[in-house]
Amino acid sequence: MHIEIQRNADISITKQIYQSILDHIRSELVEEELQLPSVRELSKQLGVSLVTVVKAYQKLDQEGYITSVQGKGTFIRKTKVQESERKESTCSYDWQLSVQDYLPRSQFARFHQVPERIHLSSSMIDPGLLPNRYLEQEIHKMFSENPKVLSQYGEIQGDQALRQAMVEYLQRLDLPTSPENILVTSGSQQGIDLVARTFVGPGDVVVMEAPTYPGAIDVFRGRGATILTVPVDSDGMRIDLLQNLCDKYKPKIIYTVPTFHNPTGAVMPTKRRRQLLEIAKSTQCLVIEDDPCSEIYFDRKPPASIKSLDEDGHVIYLKGLSKILAPGCRIGILTASGSIFKRLLAAKANTDLGSPLLTQKAILPFISSKRMMDHLKKLRTALKIRRDLVLEILTQHAPEEVSWFIPKGGLNVWITLPSWIHTDHLLLEAKKEQITFLPGSACYPTEQENHHLRISFSYMKEQQLEQGVTTICHILQLAIDSKMKQDSSPYF
Numbered sequence: 001m002h003i004e005i006q007r008n009a010d011i012s013i014t015k016q017i018y019q020s021i022l023d024h025i026r027s028e029l030v031e032e033e034l035q036l037p038s039v040r041e042l043s044k045q046l047g048v049s050l051v052t053v054v055k056a057y058q059k060l061d062q063e064g065y066i067t068s069v070q071g072k073g074t075f076i077r078k079t080k081v082q083e084s085e086r087k088e089s090t091c092s093y094d095w096q097l098s099v100q101d102y103l104p105r106s107q108f109a110r111f112h113q114v115p116e117r118i119h120l121s122s123s124m125i126d127p128g129l130l131p132n133r134y135l136e137q138e139i140h141k142m143f144s145e146n147p148k149v150l151s152q153y154g155e156i157q158g159d160q161a162l163r164q165a166m167v168e169y170l171q172r173l174d175l176p177t178s179p180e181n182i183l184v185t186s187g188s189q190q191g192i193d194l195v196a197r198t199f200v201g202p203g204d205v206v207v208m209e210a211p212t213y214p215g216a217i218d219v220f221r222g223r224g225a226t227i228l229t230v231p232v233d234s235d236g237m238r239i240d241l242l243q244n245l246c247d248k249y250k251p252k253i254i255y256t257v258p259t260f261h262n263p264t265g266a267v268m269p270t271k272r273r274r275q276l277l278e279i280a281k282s283t284q285c286l287v288i289e290d291d292p293c294s295e296i297y298f299d300r301k302p303p304a305s306i307k308s309l310d311e312d313g314h315v316i317y318l319k320g321l322s323k324i325l326a327p328g329c330r331i332g333i334l335t336a337s338g339s340i341f342k343r344l345l346a347a348k349a350n351t352d353l354g355s356p357l358l359t360q361k362a363i364l365p366f367i368s369s370k371r372m373m374d375h376l377k378k379l380r381t382a383l384k385i386r387r388d389l390v391l392e393i394l395t396q397h398a399p400e401e402v403s404w405f406i407p408k409g410g411l412n413v414w415i416t417l418p419s420w421i422h423t424d425h426l427l428l429e430a431k432k433e434q435i436t437f438l439p440g441s442a443c444y445p446t447e448q449e450n451h452h453l454r455i456s457f458s459y460m461k462e463q464q465l466e467q468g469v470t471t472i473c474h475i476l477q478l479a480i481d482s483k484m485k486q487d488s489s490p491y492f
Helices: 013-026 039-046 050-062 094-098 108-112 132-145 160-172 187-199 214-222 239-248 270-283 338-352 357-367 370-397 423-432 462-488
Strands: 066-069 073-076 118-120 182-185 205-210 226-233 253-256 286-291 315-320 332-335 412-416 435-439 452-456
Touching: 013 039, 013 050, 039 050, 050 066, 118 462, 132 357, 160 182, 160 332, 160 357, 182 187, 182 338, 187 214, 187 253, 187 286, 187 315, 187 332, 187 338, 205 214, 205 239, 214 226, 214 253, 226 239, 239 270, 253 270, 270 286, 357 370, 370 412, 370 462, 423 435, 423 452, 423 462, 435 462, 452 462
Parallel strands: 118 435, 205 226, 205 253, 253 286, 286 315
Antiparallel strands: 066 073, 182 332, 315 332, 412 452, 435 452
8 A cells, every 4th residue: 555645744644644545445455354564564664653654543443444463563444244245255366455546536437326226426327317228229210321430540639520619519608719729538537537637746736626526536546636625605616715725735736526526516606706716817716616516406507618718828728518318328528729639638638548439439520419408408407306305305304403515407416414324334234225326435535524425316316315315314314313312321
């Protein structure tokens, strides 16, 4: 297990050690019951004091992630799951533990595709709401007209016709651009990774919202960035706190999801978007504007993107098409300008020499047609029904100590519980009922807040959605009742 220490960072070394081990545990990058280095060994390995390591281990022990056995050592604590869920191994891979890796965190993948019957943990859309039949017809048509498409490489920057279609698509979102400034990516996740591997190195400061999209945290932690966070309120990132942070530190990148923020659902108003852009200009930093689903609005169209206000090339805009159209195609776009774009294009070439031509050609006819707008309109209607169902169930069944943010669009509901409830523990109870959700701990880059959870209402049909959310409310009520019973018990 590789632990990287940044001695000039504003975060204490004790906290860096604690966070690194915790990320490895939560990402399942280390096996349960693995023996950790002794305090003396780790302090020598990292070149830090014994006290520093002791404090990190003590915090992990207090929170139930590790356990110390006198005379034997310190071990990763065994998770309380049914033994039947554990995979039996027919051979030993223990030797692999000696192979050093440099992957500090990969939490999001754990919750993206899981076997539970009621899947509420990742922001995917019910396949029944996507234009599968039409795309199937277009793929057959494409093969009949161009049978050699499988034997052709596409352009590294992306298919010219698709980039032109995306120009027109983005114009409908009030974002003017040109085909020359668009890069086709394998989903928006690759866009985040391209920016990180191009512009972020060990110790570079990246500012993120807290909470935020877990997949972005994983990428920036993987680059060794020093991540600083700004809280989110009902209008998105707190710009007043961002200003103070940027006055003290010089960030390389500000990462934001300003429209239907993931995970809270907040929408940043135009005034804050302008203020954020002004801060980026004054500090000469880049802004990554991640826009996964601004098309999925339930009341009114959200404000224009930050990129549409950008005249000096500070903003790198990412738009994913996978969720709303064809997850199997893994198509996204990145738009930037100037030398920033040229360097990102070079990074794309080094990564994969261009996204698959077949998937780009597959979605092109749909993107270019009126069917796309009709599809989005129907999708908004269907998802609003599911959001309203979740809100109704929460209103009827959630304990009074529980609150939630009402999203005006997007795919998720962010739920806040009493501060003493740890949603990682609740998830274990939910899994016994074959239900999953995203625990809030996965959404915090640094300071952990464990009393939130995210429910995605977009994937399950209404009957399963109702059953899943009702069961989660029941589990919450049991946890609260148990706590109240303990608090009211007399001391003996």
